[in-house]
């Protein structure tokens with residue numbers, strides 16, 4: 001639902017060719033994704049554009065939220081979860097089946113899954129949600145749930161979906177990637193790996209990504225820009241991680257306003273030959289491309 005960096009594209013007050021572009025692929029809201037599975041909706045990150053995204057993509061319910069890290073561009077739309085958290089908590093108390101699916105929440109509030117560390121930041125930064133409950137009905141009803149124990153050996157199971165957290169570094173900041181795995185219509189297990197906001201993925205974490213799913217159909221990975229950055233992958237770093245992960249389709253996200261969509265694709269096409277596994281995958285029908293808002297990935 002969003003593929004832009006922290007300021008979004010167009011950037012406020014910027015008159016560069018990308019920010020002035022009329023190509024809808026160059027309109028990048030803050031990073032976010034929606035996973036739809038077995039009639040359930042799972043949100044990844046709730047940034048400042050969440051309200052606009054929920055309206056644009058007609059989200060009518062949410063069953064859980066996964067937070068990658070506590071930066072504002074991934075979290076500060078949290079107040080707008082209240083519509084869903086109130087709907088969700090009503091449904092949970094009425095429906096014992098759903099209550100059983102999320103025993104961790106005791107059937108109360110919208111489950112927010114993240115690392116213990118990120119949950120601590122969220123709790124500290126929004127005391128009016130978690131501490132002072134006496135301010136009327138205007139706050140979201142949320143349950144912070146740690147996902148630290150959910151490795152490839154012990155995935156979180158939600159409505160037939162298996163979820164594994166992938167610890168990564170984003171400058172000095174710790175962030176979580178996520179791998180979502182389920183069976184396709186032929187019963188073959190496939191995965192989507194969502195690895196935004198990172199510039200270092202350890203060999204242990206890369207092994208977790210590969211262990212989490214038998215076949216990685218889609219990799220969505222942080223690729224800010226061509227030039228290096230202190231806390232985000234540049235294009236070549238993203239390609240180097242993609243070369244190791246070997247997904248059938250790789251998508252760049254968290255894009256800034258240095259290049260238009262078509263120029264990013266040109267950059268990828270020019271450099272692909274430096275990455276033999278990715279070159280081979282693209283010859284066999286796979287792809288490496290910039291993501292864009294509204295992109296739908298299925299299997």
Ligand SMILES: [Zn+2]
Pocket residue numbers: 005006031071073074197254
């Ligand atoms: Zn970000």
Ligand SMILES: [Zn+2]
Pocket residue numbers: 010011014015016017018019020257
């Ligand atoms: Zn610009």
Ligand SMILES: [Zn+2]
Pocket residue numbers: 069071170197
């Ligand atoms: Zn960040």
